[in-house]
Amino acid sequence: xxxxxxxxxxxxxxxxxxxxxxxxxxxxxxxxxxxxxxxxxxxxxxxxxxxxxxxxxxxxxxxxxxxxxxxxxxxxxxxxxxxxxxxxxxxxxxxxxxxxxxxxxxxxxxxxxxxxxxxxxxxxxxxxxxxxxxxxxxxxxxxxxxxxxxxxxxxxxxxxxxxxxxxxxxxxxxxxxxxxxxxxxxxxxxxxxxxxxxxxxxxxxxxxxxxxxxxxxxxxxxxxxxxxxxxxxxxxxxxxxxxxxxxxxxxxxxxxxxxxxxxxxxxxxxxxxxxxxxxxxxxxxxxxxxxxxxxxxxxxxxxxxxxxxxxxxxxxxxxxxxxxxxxxxxxxxxxxxxxxxxxxxxxxxxxxxxxxxxxxxxxxxxxxxxxxxxxxxxx
Amino acid sequence: xxxxxxxxxxxxxxxxxxxxxxxxxxxxxxxxxxxxxxxxxxxxxxxxxxxxxxxxxxxxxxxxxxxxxxxxxxxxxxxxxxxxxxxxxxxxxxxxxxxxxxxxxxxxxxxxxxxxxxxxxxxxxxxxxxxxxxxxxxxxxxxxxxxxxxxxxxxxxxxxxxxxxxxxxxxxxxxxxxxxxxxxxxxxxxxxxxxxxxxxxxxxxxxxxxxxxx
Numbered sequence: 165x166x167x168x169x170x171x172x173x174x175x176x177x178x179x180x181x182x183x184x185x186x187x188x189x190x191x192x193x194x195x196x197x198x199x200x201x202x203x204x205x206x207x208x209x210x211x212x213x214x215x216x217x218x219x220x221x222x223x224x225x226x227x228x229x230x231x232x233x234x235x236x237x238x239x240x241x242x243x244x245x246x247x248x249x250x251x252x253x254x255x256x257x258x259x260x261x262x263x264x265x266x267x268x269x270x271x272x273x274x275x276x277x278x279x280x281x282x283x284x285x286x287x288x289x290x291x292x293x294x295x296x297x298x299x300x301x302x303x304x305x306x307x308x309x310x311x312x313x314x315x316x317x318x319x320x321x322x323x324x325x326x327x328x329x330x331x332x333x334x335x336x337x338x339x340x341x342x343x344x345x346x347x348x349x350x351x352x353x354x355x356x357x358x359x360x361x362x363x364x365x366x367x368x369x370x371x372x373x374x375x376x377x378x379x380x381x382x383x384x385x386x387x388x389x390x391x392x393x394x395x396x397x398x399x400x401x402x403x404x405x406x407x408x409x410x411x412x413x414x415x416x417x418x419x420x421x422x423x424x425x426x427x428x429x430x431x432x433x434x435x436x437x438x439x440x441x442x443x444x445x446x447x448x449x450x451x452x453x454x455x456x457x458x459x460x461x462x463x464x465x466x467x468x469x470x471x472x473x474x475x476x477x478x479x480x481x482x483x484x485x486x487x488x489x490x491x492x493x494x495x496x497x498x499x500x501x502x503x504x505x506x507x508x509x510x511x512x513x514x515x516x517x518x519x520x521x522x523x524x525x526x527x528x529x530x531x532x533x534x535x536x537x538x539x540x541x542x543x
Numbered sequence: 544x545x546x547x548x549x550x551x552x553x554x555x556x557x558x559x560x561x562x563x564x565x566x567x568x569x570x571x572x573x574x575x576x577x578x579x580x581x582x583x584x585x586x587x588x589x590x591x592x593x594x595x596x597x598x599x600x601x602x603x604x605x606x607x608x609x610x611x612x613x614x615x616x617x618x619x620x621x622x623x624x625x626x627x628x629x630x631x632x633x634x635x636x637x638x639x640x641x642x643x644x645x646x647x648x649x650x651x652x653x654x655x656x657x658x659x660x661x662x663x664x665x666x667x668x669x670x671x672x673x674x675x676x677x678x679x680x681x682x683x684x685x686x687x688x689x690x691x692x693x694x695x696x697x698x699x700x701x702x703x704x705x706x707x708x709x710x711x712x713x714x715x716x717x718x719x720x721x722x723x724x725x726x727x728x729x730x731x732x733x734x735x736x737x738x739x740x741x742x743x744x745x746x747x748x749x750x751x752x753x754x755x756x757x
Binding site: 228251253255256263265268269278282337 | 653657672746
């Protein structure tokens with residue numbers, strides 16, 4: 165899930181510009197990619213997503229000229245790639261493929277050092293850089309002297325991304341970068357990549373056939389149809405809220421609403437005042453608060469505003485002040501940074517039928533109900 | 544046999560050396576010819592069948608006939624011997640070099656290109672190192688074959704330890720012939736072991752991996 169503060173402003177510099185790009189293969193009537201025009205801004209993560217045969221991988225590979233476009237122009241960082249030596253061009257662009265493609269005959273360290281060595285970096289600088297990358301990717305430095313065959317799939321994948329970042333290129337191209345690992349490892353790798361990308365702010369173009377991955381990972385999603393036709397190119401939120409046409413709608417698939425919930429944060433919607441009283445309140449005040457909200461329970465906070473738990477009418481039956489009973493703990497609560505999907509999950513699993521919102525310091529902020537969430541999502 | 548070593552020790556050593564020399568030259572020249580042909584055939588698949596066909600034909604010519612055919616042109620020379628020996632290495636070497644290059648994982652190749660290795664860097668830093676185990680298997684096979692064939696060149700005055708076999712035949716001295724045969728066998732076994740050790744050194748990743756999976 166993207167942090168909204170990270171979204172790239174519309175006037176950010178264009179890092180990659182495709183203009184009328186086509187790719188035709190001899191003897192094939194239909195173009196693999198036909199007249200594609202799109203821009204990627206500096207620091208932006210863009211997903212190329214679509215069914216097989218939509219030309220997404222072809223498009224990606226044309227950017228670093230592993231595939232030569234038949235017509236059109238591709239400008240990366242202000243330079244027309246077709247006027248550059250392809251070998252030099254590729255050394256300046258990070259590249260990750262699905263099956264990683266680590267050199268089996270090179271140790272992890274040598275693999276990571278591939279591009280810096282091609283660029284003629286000095287030995288010490290390469291050494292420092294590989295150590296730095298090992299830290300960033302939370303790899304064990306003992307791993308540096310191992311061969312790829314001695315690593316797990318997830319480790320190999322991380323080494324692959326580290327290798328692509330070794331010479332600190334401004335642009336990264338990734339072809340199904342998380343495709344070859346099992347779902348649990350995939351989620352971990354995605355989260356780690358998001359975290360690293362937040363710090364490094366690379367311009368990333370990646371190919372995926374998984375719309376959920378595209379939504380999770382990117383600032384903008386390019387939905388492509390067969391023949392390299394760009395059906396929609398917009399933020400994940402906009403695509404989910406307002407799919408451009410039947411193809412996109414079908415491709416997004418079911419659970420559009422749920423997918424949108426995972427993109428919206430609790431902080432983005434209006435939180436409701438729930439029934440809440442201080443520990444020091446009398447039972448009478450507590451009952452009054454419940455009455456006011458038409459509820460049978462009430463949140464309890466201490467004098468600093470910190471969340472204590474909740475009490476219901478039943479618990480207060482034999483006492484005079486709230487402090488005489490031990491409030492029950494909320495099984496789950498959410499923070500402003502949580503997604504609405506997470507909030508919805510807390511609601512349906514809690515006995516109180518609302519999600520309690522507290523900040524990072526446990527300070528009570530309010531509650532969120534199903535009605536509120538659904539009103540926001542349909543708005 | 545011990546008498547033979549005692550009385551002709553100097554000659555045995557000289558013939559051993561000659562044997563090794565003839566073998567080494569044949570393998571090195573064979574590699575020099577086979578390598579570019581194999582790389583070219585690997586890149587341009589259409590030419591692989593004709594190359595394999597011609598070298599296959601060379602391989603099937605009986606060695607005795609080949610030397611008999613060459614002698615009128617190149618005489619009883621080292622050149623005659625080596626033309627014959629080299630032509631027998633080509634099929635094995637080319638086939639193994641192409642097979643070795645074929646065995647390089649496509650992912651490693653694509654990633655290497657994508658990172659900006661030139662075609663030449665791709666060949667020397669990725670494809671050849673990864674093909675080495677299969678190439679070495681070819682070199683070992685070619686070496687063992689050549690060591691045996693060298694004995695036949697005794698007919699054109701070379702022959703390494705094959706000279707003892709020929710003398711054994713001529714003098715009806717079976718133990719002399721067996722001595723030559725035994726030496727030839729020994730050379731083959733030793734060279735094979737040496738090359739195997741060399742392969743382990745140049746391709747540590749392959750043995751380390753197989754040890755892990757074993």
